[in-house]
Amino acid sequence: MNDLEHWLRSAMRAVHQEPSPSLLSGVWRRRRDHWRRVGACGTAAVVALAIAVPSVLYSAHRSGADASRPPAGQPGRVAAAPGSELLKCGVYGDRGISGGELGAHWKAESVQAGPVWFVYAVSGAWRSSERLPGGRFRDVPGAILAVPNGTTVEITTPPADRSRFRFLTRAASSGTYTLRDGVAAVTLVGCPSYPVPTGIPEAYAAGLTLFYLPLGYVTDLGGCLPLEVATPPAWHVHWAAHLSRHGVC
């Protein structure tokens, strides 16, 4: 060992550094940051799965050799109930979207009638229309209905009220509506069902087809909306829901 190496060794050994008292707390802070990043990545992966898996499965289903055949468990040719507008599963052009993001605990804020969820009915999303002069109404926009994939249902009002509640499926240029606009009922055809991975948070509504009605509806039924759920093929009503804010009519 030459003089330089001797000097190097002794100079290095003379170095003594005391760490700051925050060394360990800095380590634990980095650990929390690490888990935050892991959590964010995990959430992103779940969201990507929730969006991608249904689309891929649905695309595969549609592009399959038997694409002309209906999904399992559905009638051979899905038709709307009489007097009802048909809303089918689709990606963007149609209104039904398999999966999608809602609030973290959206079910607690929604009303279920049989297989149908009236999303955010408890928190007041399904409310009465604002009356305007001349028998016109402002629409109640943004209604969301959710049905399990592979399910077909009709949503309507009791026969006595059918003239007093209309789903709006087309926009009017005036932006206001009468009770002759729209339709009294909608028939919802859910996307094909597929095995839902476990562990997907409730917010992503896995296994459900969400139907967004951007124009919503008009009604003069006040703050308590009686809506019924019927199923094919006879379109018998099996479930009823009375929608009002906080669930009280």
Add this chain to the structure above:
Amino acid sequence: MHGASDRTSFEQFVDGSSSWMLTLAMLLTGHNRADAEDLLQTVLERAYRRWRRICRTGDPAPYVRQMLVNASVDRWRLLRRRPEQPLGPDDSAASAGRDESAALGDQDLLWRALAALPPGQRAVLVLRYYEDLTEAQTAAVLGCSVGSVKTQGSRALAKLRGIVGTADAGGLANRTSSRGATHE
């Protein structure tokens, strides 16, 4: 997942080894205390993730040393496009007694010399002369051949001799001979 015993053993290791680890980090980073603490915290956080596995192999110190060396070289690769930082005032030197002027002079020279070396060569010198590893052990830690350690080491010493020789102009041998006895 970690249990309370893992956390306790990790904290005991950090308590007992923090001075050694920080000094090693300082030498590896070329005397930048903020960088050294940052490097050490990063490495300790990574070590804690696999603490149970590390402890299963026995003494965690060699594993943490290897992580520090690797992280210092990796970090330099990431940051090498940044302009070189001039050496600032040394906290530790300022806090040391003024009567240790010779030691401070040596340390100042040491930091300047180390800062002038690329991290790979610096790591070789630190492992050989601070950690007292053999060439074979140094090669194992750095994941390279013994020949490469020899080459890097001799290049580093040649560069160091130039720096130290210029700065010290012959005083090195005298200082080494007067202090060397305590370290041999």
